[in-house]
Every structure is written in C-alpha cells, then in structure tokens.
Amino acid sequence: MxxxxxxxxxxxxxxxxxxxxxxxxxxLAGADFAIRAGEVVAVMGPSGSGKSTLLHCLAGIVPPDSGxxxxxxxxxxxxxxxxxxxxxxADFGFVFQFGQLVPELTCVENVALPLxxxxxxxxxxxxxxxxxxxxxxxxDVRHHRPGQISGGQGQRVAVARALVNNPRxxxxxxPTGALDSLNGERVMQLLVAxxxxxxxxxxxxxxxxxxxAYSDREVVVRDGRARxxxxxx
Amino acid sequence: MHADYARGVYAACIVLAMSISHTLLGLLQAGPRHxxxxxxxxxxxxxxxxxxxxxxxxxxxxxxxxxxxVEVEGxxxxxGPERKRYAITDAGVTDLDDWLGRPEKPEPYLQSVLYAKVVxxxxxxxxASALLDTQRAEHLRLMRELTRRKIGGDLAxxxxxxxxxxxxxxxxxxxxxxxxxxxxxxSEIHT
Numbered sequence: 001m002x003x004x005x006x007x008x009x010x011x012x013x014x015x016x017x018x019x020x021x022x023x024x025x026x027x028l029a030g031a032d033f034a035i036r037a038g039e040v041v042a043v044m045g046p047s048g049s050g051k052s053t054l055l056h057c058l059a060g061i062v063p064p065d066s067g068x069x070x071x072x073x074x075x076x077x078x079x080x081x082x083x084x085x086x087x088x089x090a091d092f093g094f095v096f097q098f099g100q101l102v103p104e105l106t107c108v109e110n111v112a113l114p115l116x117x118x119x120x121x122x123x124x125x126x127x128x129x130x131x132x133x134x135x136x137x138x139x140d141v142r143h144h145r146p147g148q149i150s151g152g153q154g155q156r157v158a159v160a161r162a163l164v165n166n167p168r169x170x171x172x173x174x175p176t177g178a179l180d181s182l183n184g185e186r187v188m189q190l191l192v193a194x195x196x197x198x199x200x201x202x203x204x205x206x207x208x209x210x211x212x213a214y215s216d217r218e219v220v221v222r223d224g225r226a227r228x229x230x231x232x233x
Numbered sequence: 234m235h236a237d238y239a240r241g242v243y244a245a246c247i248v249l250a251m252s253i254s255h256t257l258l259g260l261l262q263a264g265p266r267h268x269x270x271x272x273x274x275x276x277x278x279x280x281x282x283x284x285x286x287x288x289x290x291x292x293x294x295x296x297x298x299x300x301x302x303v304e305v306e307g308x309x310x311x312x313g314p315e316r317k318r319y320a321i322t323d324a325g326v327t328d329l330d331d332w333l334g335r336p337e338k339p340e341p342y343l344q345s346v347l348y349a350k351v352v353x354x355x356x357x358x359x360x361a362s363a364l365l366d367t368q369r370a371e372h373l374r375l376m377r378e379l380t381r382r383k384i385g386g387d388l389a390x391x392x393x394x395x396x397x398x399x400x401x402x403x404x405x406x407x408x409x410x411x412x413x414x415x416x417x418x419x420s421e422i423h424t
Contacts, residue, residue: 046413189384209405210398213376220366222412229370 009036011070012201013058013169018067019224020053027053028064029224037168040192040202042212045221051205052173054221058203059092059171060084071169089117093162093170093200095191097177100158101146108133108142111161118165132160136190152183159191166198173205181210188214253285254293255332258302258325265306265320268294278389294319302328347404351411355419365412372405 011034020028027050035041045051056062057069060076069076071091076084093114094100101110111129116122133139136156141149149157155175162170175191176184192214195202204215212218217230253275260266260274268290276284294317297303302325307318321329347368354361376398383394411418 046409209373209376209402210380212373213380213398215377218370218373220369227366229366229373 011035012037012039013069013071013203015054015058015064015070016068018054018057018064018069020050020057020062020064026224028057028067031067031221031224031226032228033058033219033226035169035201035203037201038196038199039217040195040204040215042215042218043203043205043221043226044207044209044212044218047207049221050224051221054226055171055173055203055205059094059169060088089114090165091168093165093167095155095158095162095170095172095175097174098151098154101154101161103146106143106145107138107149107157110146110157111164114161114165129160129164132164133157135194136160137186150183152179152187155179155183155187156190159187159194163194163198163200167200170195170200170202171205172202174207175204176206176208176211184208184211252332253289254297254302255329257290257293258297258321258329259333261303261319261321262326262329265318267316267318269316271319297325301325347408347411351415351418352422355415355422361415361419362412365408365415369405369408369412372401372408376401376405 014034016032018028018031018033019026029050031050031054033043033054043051043054053062057064057067060069060071060079063077071087076087079087101107102113105113108126108129111132112122112125115125115128120128130139130142133142133156136159138149138153138156138160141153141157146154146157155178159175162172170191172191176187179187188211192202202215204211206212217228220227220229256275256279257271260271260278266274268287271294272285272287272290275290294303298305298319302322303319304322305317306320309316309318347365350364351361353359354364379394379398379401383391383398386394
C-alpha cells in the first residue's frame with residue numbers, strides 16, 4: 001500500500017465523540033473521525049449505520065447533540081450561522097447521489113453557481129465553469145439542462161460544481177449510487193483525480209467496496225460508532 | 234498480504250486458472266509457431282504478471298505432441314538445439330472446441346475457508362468480529378492495489394483487474410453480512 005498522504009500532518013477536519021439522535025433513534029453514538037489535507041477517506045457501513053449523519057455533522061449541515069467538530073482547529077459549532085454558511089460555500093464542496101443540479105439552469109450555469117454566490121462576475125464564473133466541465137469530460141453538454149443529460153453526465157457536472165471553487169474538503173455521499181458500473185467507475189476516477197490535483201480532502205460515504213477502493217483508507221460506521229480500519233490487519 | 238501477492242496471485246488468477254495447454258493450442262490455431270513465438274504471444278496476451286517459462290512451453294508442447302493434439306510441422310537447425318515449428322492437429326481443434334464450450338466450475342472457495350474460521354472462532358470463544366474486520370481490511374487493501382493498477386493500465390489490465398475486483402467485492406459483501414449476523418450465528422452454533 002502507498003504511504004498515506006501527509007501521514008504526519010495534523011487533521012484538517014476532526015470529530016470527537018459525536019452523538020446525534022433523531023427523536024428516540026440514535027444515529028451517532030460516540031463517533032470519532034479525522035481527515036488530513038489531500039486525503040481520501042471512505043466512510044462505509046450498512047444502511048442506517050449513521051454514515052450520512054456523520055457526513056452531515058462533519059460538514060456543519062446538521063449540528064451534533066454533543067461532541068466536537070473542528071475544522072482547521074476551529075470548533076464549527078462555535079461559529080455564528082452566517083460564518084458557518086460562508087465557510088461551507090468557500091471551503092467545502094458537496095456531491096450527492098442525485099437531484100442536486102438546479103433544473104432550470106444549464107450545466108455551465110449550474111457549475112458557475114458557487115462562484116456567482118461568492119460574487120464573481122458571470123462571464124468569469126462561466127469561463128472557469130467551462131474549464132471544469134472540460135476536465136470532467138462533459139464540455140459537450142455545457143448548454144444542456146439537467147433534464148436533457150444522462151445520470152453519468154449529471155454526476156460529472158455535479159463533481160465539477162463541487163470542485164469549481166477549489167474547496168479544501170469535498171463531501172461525497174454515495175456519488176455513484178445511481179450509476180451503472182462503467183459510469184460509476186469513470187465518475188470516481190475523475191473525482192479522485194481532480195481532488196488529488198487540487199489537494200482537496202475527500203470524505204466519501206459509500207456502501208460499495210469498489211468505490212471505497214479509490215480511497216486511501218476507510219472508516220466503518222456501525223451502530224453509530226466509527227472505526228478506522230487503517231490499523232486493522 | 235503484500236503487493237507481490239496482489240500482482241502475482243489475484244490479478245493473474247484468470248491466467249493461472251485457465252489451462253495453459255488449451256491457451257497454447259488456441260494460439261497455434263492462428264498458425265504454426267515456434268516455441269519461442271508461442272511464449273511471446275502468450276506473454277503479450279496473458280503474461281503481464283507472470284510470463285511463461287520456456288520450460289513450461291516445451292513441456293506442454295511435448296505433452297500435446299504425445300496426445301496427438303499438435304504436430305511438428307518443420308525443424309530448423311541452428312547454432313543451438315534445432316527449432317521445432319508446431320501446428321495444431323484436427324484432434325487439437327476438437328479439444329479446443331470442447332474446452333471453449335465447457336463452462337468453468339464456479340469456485341466459492343474463499344467463503345468456505347472464512348466460514349470455517351468464523352465458526353471455529355465462535356466455538357472457541359475468540360473474537361469472530363475482529364477476524365472478519367481483519368479480512369475486510371485485507372480485501373480492501375488488495376482492491377485499492379488493483380484499482381490503482383487498473384487506472385494506469387491498458388484495457389487488458391482493466392479487464393483482469395475488474396474480474397478480481399468483482400470477486401473481492403462479492404467476498405466483502407459476504408463479510409459484511411456475516412458481521413451483521415454474528416450474534417445469531419453464535420447462538421445457533423452453541424445450541
């Protein structure tokens with residue numbers, strides 16, 4: 001196995017003793033997690049084990065009931081809402097299983113959206129978006145709307161949109177879950193290659209081992225607890 | 234399990250599992266060849282990880298000759314031992330047809346070994362969950378190796394790696410399912 005990237009580097013994003021319940025149902029029960037800059041970590045586990053909840057807590061989308069999430073040493077829960085939202089826009093990128101593109105916008109407008117939200121002018125934003133569509137091999141559908149393209153093309157556009165503002169952390173929740181093997185493989189290859197190029201860390205939630213095989217290491221979530229498998233075997 | 238294992242065993246498992254003699258027969262059907270050419274053709278198609286030894290070629294040809302599946306079409310004297318040019322016979326073509334038309338026996342071997350380990354662990358009071366996690370980590374380590382190789386490889390590499398990856402994935406699904414059912418299995422084997 002290759003040496004893990006930045007094995008001695010401090011964690012870019014770290015969670016400690018996370019607890020989260022939905023009503024009486026516990027989703028996380030003392031989960032720990034850490035990822036370093038440039039690292040690709042797969043979060044695996046059976047359905048309902050808490051892996052998506054872990055991702056949502058790490059990304060500051062859902063506040064944990066207790067426990068700590070620190071990004072670059074700063075406690076996320078201590079940030080005012082506006083600052084946390086700004087952090088998510090500037091430093092985090094997101095790819096979900098489906099339904100994430102705005103149907104009324106063209107692909108290039110979708111990819112340009114995160115840049116537009118940070119105040120970049122339309123022409124410049126769309127020029128950079130076009131570069132990312134080219135990189136993800138979907139430049140030919142730049143003027144199509146999401147309803148006019150295939151699922152595989154849609155996921156590539158979504159990856160382009162997630163990476164267009166050079167995030168420090170890319171959160172990918174079952175990014176190939178709705179794709180066939182060939183399309184899923186290509187999306188993973190392009191996603192990981194682009195993340196490696198930009199130095200983004202990737203938190204990759206998946207139940208598919210073939211997808212997890214693109215990671216540097218895996219964490220298994222069972223019954224709300226996360227186990228780092230790097231030290232196993 | 235280390236990189237040599239990954240390259241030497243799993244990625245080459247298709248080649249090792251197949252019959253070298255039938256593969257050489259198949260290569261001969263394209264036209265008569267010398268032993269050296271046969272080795273080169275075999276290595277080009279199947280020997281990325283484990284090239285064929287000359288000795289294997291000549292011992293296989295000797296066996297095929299004895300069984301009437303190939304014949305010596307010509308001999309060329311040289312500086313060293315004379316070079317034989319081999320050709321497939323009609324019986325060889327029939328044998329090749331039989332082999333290609335016969336489905337391979339599915340081999341669910343790994344699950345059997347792991348199942349035995351799980352049961353013995355439970356029976357002896359050991360941590361079966363740890364055993365399954367160790368195996369799981371080992372499987373994923375190998376899958377990473379194969380995935381890296383696939384990304385940098387040509388189409389033949391990709392297909393060979395995919396074959397291994399799909400099998401490892403199936404094993405991993407079994408490992409996860411078994412992990413989820415350990416309590417039930419433990420209670421059943423103790424009753």
